[in-house]
Amino acid sequence: MKKIVLLSIMLLCVFAMTLPVAAEEKSSDNSKANLAKGADSAILLERDTGKLLFDKNAHEKLPPASMTKIMTLLLIMEQLEKGSLKLDETVRVSERAASMGGSQIFLEAGEEMTVNDLLKGIAIASGNDASVAMAERVAGSEEEFVSLMNKKVKELKLKDTKFQNTTGLPADDHYSTAYDMAIIAKELLKYESITNYTSVYEDYLRKGQENEFWLVNTNKLVRFYPGVDGLKTGFTNEAKYCLTATAEKDGMRVIAVVMGAKTTKERNASVSEMLDYAFNKFQTNKLFKKGDVITTLRLTKAEKKKNDVVASESISTLHAKGDSVDSITTEVKMKQDLVLPIKKGDHVGTLIVKDGDKVLSESQLTVKDTIEKASYYTLMKRSLQKLVKFD
Incomplete structure (x- = not known):
């Protein structure tokens, strides 16, 4: 009986000793979550590597409100990059675009405005009318543009996003x-002019x-x-206050997202705290800028x-401040099934960044300029040059 009592006391002591440890671990997790205490959901990541620095309920499905326009802007920037859209091109505003409610730049049906100014209207003033006008220019209708948005979602391998419009109006x-x-913001920031x-x-x-219309940025940060x-x-009554922010300091660019904050003050405070955290704790080592020639x-x-192969985006490594970067190496893998012509922006290879044997990141490589098939004249000329050299 004494042995049983003694064993029980020992077990109670062991159990009591473990309690402070468990409480300590829980407290540590909570202190990290306090970075975004004013938000339902949040995330912080470094742009070049895509490395997650902090998250809180980051995969919870919520209404994104006008942050939807990040995807709208991404598809517009893709068209500009391809050359199928020009900044100085004028777009005629439809009645449907002009009738959009919510935040707007008060476009009138039949009015013509340049792509450059419509981009301002979307990016600065969050104009719903400007978003629909651009969607109609790119895809013919907002419905078709939304199909392209959801197609891009799949291309990016995102599983928790679905769009019904280009604006973020409740749906x-x-x-x-x-x-x-x-x-999506990471992808948009490949187009640095945004x-x-x-x-x-x-x-x-x-x-x-x-x-004349005065544009004032809805992002006061x-x-x-x-x-x-x-x-x-972004804001709707259902979504509450949202913000996808990006900032750059000492060559490091980070992305911070907050969803479901009760006030603009809480939203901005949460984002500011996350940015402070990133810039205080981490640094990047820039390897290549977008457009740098990687190989031929x-x-x-x-x-x-001979055709230049270039980085499709900025490429860096991420480290805690003060860490060594001496063991970083890069490796190029070119695609073997390339078929001419190859358009500017097409994926032709991959740049792999390693720390020893550990793969840190993989970035797509593209060609600097469109590569056309050789003409009959060019092929004949090369054949003759070979014959002359052979002789």
Whole structure:
């Protein structure tokens, strides 16, 4: 009996000794979550590597409100990159686009505005009318553009996002997550010129005309947090206050997303805290900028034999401040099934970044310029040159 009592006491002591440890671990997790205490969901990641620095309920499906326009902007920037859309091109505004409610730049049916100004209207003032006008220009209708948005969602391998419109206005079955919004923002930021729009605090449309319109950025952090240069706010009664923000400091760019904050003050405070955390704890080592030449592609049946292969995005490694970067290496793997012509922007290979044997990241490589098939004249000329050399 004494042995049983003694054993029971010992077990109680062991159990009591484990309690402070469990409480300590829980407290540590909670202190991390306190970075976004004013939000239902949040995430923080470094742009170049895509490495997650912090998250809170990051995969919870929630209405994204006007953060939807990050995808709208992404598809527009893709068209600009391809050359199928020009900044100085004018777009005629339809009655449907002009009738959009919510935040708007007060477009009139039949009015013509340049792509450049419509981009300002979307990126700075979150214009729903500008978003629909651009969607109709790119895809013919908003419905077709939404199909392209959801197709892009699949291309990015996102599982928790579905769009019903280009604007983020309330709609059934229109949802996303903090994680998915961060990945869409990461993709958008490949087009570095987008921050020429999203970083502007104020500007004008139709300047000097009777219907001049003052644009004021809905993201106040572009003015009040050094380094913030985008991206997109959002608000509806259901979504509450949302923000996908990006900032760059000392060559490191991070993305912070907050969803479901009760006030703009809580939203901005949560994002600011996450940005402080990132810049205080981490640093990046820049390996390549977007457009840097990585290797040369030699194709005997192309119009040009030698063609530059370039980085499709900024490529870096991420480290805790003070860590060594001496063991970082890179490796290029080219695709073997390339078929001419190869368009500018097409995926032709992969740059693999390693730390020893550990793969840190993989980034797509593309060609600097479109590679056309060699003409009959070019092929004949090369054949003759070979004959002359042979003789």
